Amino acid sequence: MTEVVPLARPSITQEDREAVMRVLTSGRLSGGPSTLGFERRLASACGVAGAVAVSSGTAGLMLALQACEVGPGDEVITTPFTFVATASAIRHLGATAVLADIDPVSWNIDPARIAAAVTRRTRAVLPVHVFGRPAEMTPIREIARAHDLRIVEDACEALGSHIGGMACGSMGDAAVFGFYPNKVVTSGEGGAVTSNDPAILEWCRRQRNHGRLPGSAYGSPVPGHNFRISELQAALAASQLRRLPSLIRRRQRLASEYDRRLSGHEEIVLPDAEQNDMTMAWFAYVVRLADRFDVQARDRVRARMSDLGVETGHYFPAVHRLPSADGPGMRVHDSAAHAEALSDRVIALPFFHDLDGDQMDRVCEALISCVGRQRPA
Numbered sequence: 001m002t003e004v005v006p007l008a009r010p011s012i013t014q015e016d017r018e019a020v021m022r023v024l025t026s027g028r029l030s031g032g033p034s035t036l037g038f039e040r041r042l043a044s045a046c047g048v049a050g051a052v053a054v055s056s057g058t059a060g061l062m063l064a065l066q067a068c069e070v071g072p073g074d075e076v077i078t079t080p081f082t083f084v085a086t087a088s089a090i091r092h093l094g095a096t097a098v099l100a101d102i103d104p105v106s107w108n109i110d111p112a113r114i115a116a117a118v119t120r121r122t123r124a125v126l127p128v129h130v131f132g133r134p135a136e137m138t139p140i141r142e143i144a145r146a147h148d149l150r151i152v153e154d155a156c157e158a159l160g161s162h163i164g165g166m167a168c169g170s171m172g173d174a175a176v177f178g179f180y181p182n183k184v185v186t187s188g189e190g191g192a193v194t195s196n197d198p199a200i201l202e203w204c205r206r207q208r209n210h211g212r213l214p215g216s217a218y219g220s221p222v223p224g225h226n227f228r229i230s231e232l233q234a235a236l237a238a239s240q241l242r243r244l245p246s247l248i249r250r251r252q253r254l255a256s257e258y259d260r261r262l263s264g265h266e267e268i269v270l271p272d273a274e275q276n277d278m279t280m281a282w283f284a285y286v287v288r289l290a291d292r293f294d295v296q297a298r299d300r301v302r303a304r305m306s307d308l309g310v311e312t313g314h315y316f317p318a319v320h321r322l323p324s325a326d327g328p329g330m331r332v333h334d335s336a337a338h339a340e341a342l343s344d345r346v347i348a349l350p351f352f353h354d355l356d357g358d359q360m361d362r363v364c365e366a367l368i369s370c371v372g373r374q375r376p377a
């Protein structure tokens, strides 16, 4: 039987393994030199003053938002086309996620919709660099300045992406990365907050550890968390980060190869990465089916691809249509029609460092044939 082509798989080298083993033999498994080293390396990769490593991207979002004084009764404007955690982090703080629709080409939040969604309760904007494509940060920064709003970038999918010469993770008051195993760099589980603001960095450092800074007494006026990362995880992430440029180059090559093999099929809309001033680190390769495919037809394509041994993902269900959307802390501003239309038609294709030519052939053949079979008569 032919092997299944997985949706994602981490790239783990001998060096990565040795880095983790060194921590194990050191006996220091938390709060040590690997965490500090990883934070320094991440801050330097993003061109920011500092980074605070935490246990997950979601934990990082919660800390960064809290550091920007988001709390009960506040509104935070974000996108409906994102991983659910973006909105959950806002809601866990007692604030409301106000969803402003996306641009149908970039799939990122539309700055004009952000401007229209601002109210006197708005405290912050949380743009997401979806699949590693940088959000339109110049207009977003202008809107934030005009309305005195904080910006927290959700850069969980965008380590290594740049726009206008600036790294994702360096363009807001704070930014958050995630290191789940499907990411360009992984620590198994983990995340980090980056910032140029010493007060934000100190808040995150303190609150990830029950309100304490290393070697100091409890100093936090509000309850802290255990959002620490272990030394084992930090060592793995630091080792991976060392080869970030080559990890990104590989993903860029894979994305071009997918583009080449799938272009010319009018039922398959390829991800748009054409903008001149941007470098995209490619977290995922996601295609959109043409408008005439409805959600059932898309699901049939995915099911048939699965029968052919090709794993696919649904990145993303629009967050306001998930079961968890019922209840307080979320509302759509005006309309999320573009996000809904996209969400009904997206298919994430297998995408990882060691994806080989034969596997890519199988993915493309499966997609093209399954889309063909679903074509309306």
Ligand SMILES: Cc1ncc(COP(=O)(O)O)c(C=O)c1O
Pocket (backbone or CB within 6 Å): 055, 056, 057, 058, 059, 082, 083, 085, 086, 128, 154, 156, 157, 178, 179, 180, 190, 191
């Ligand atoms: C856009 C986005 N935000 C937030 C998260 C949450 O990260 P984590 O799963 O590490 O909590 C992810 C993770 O996959 C993500 O893709």
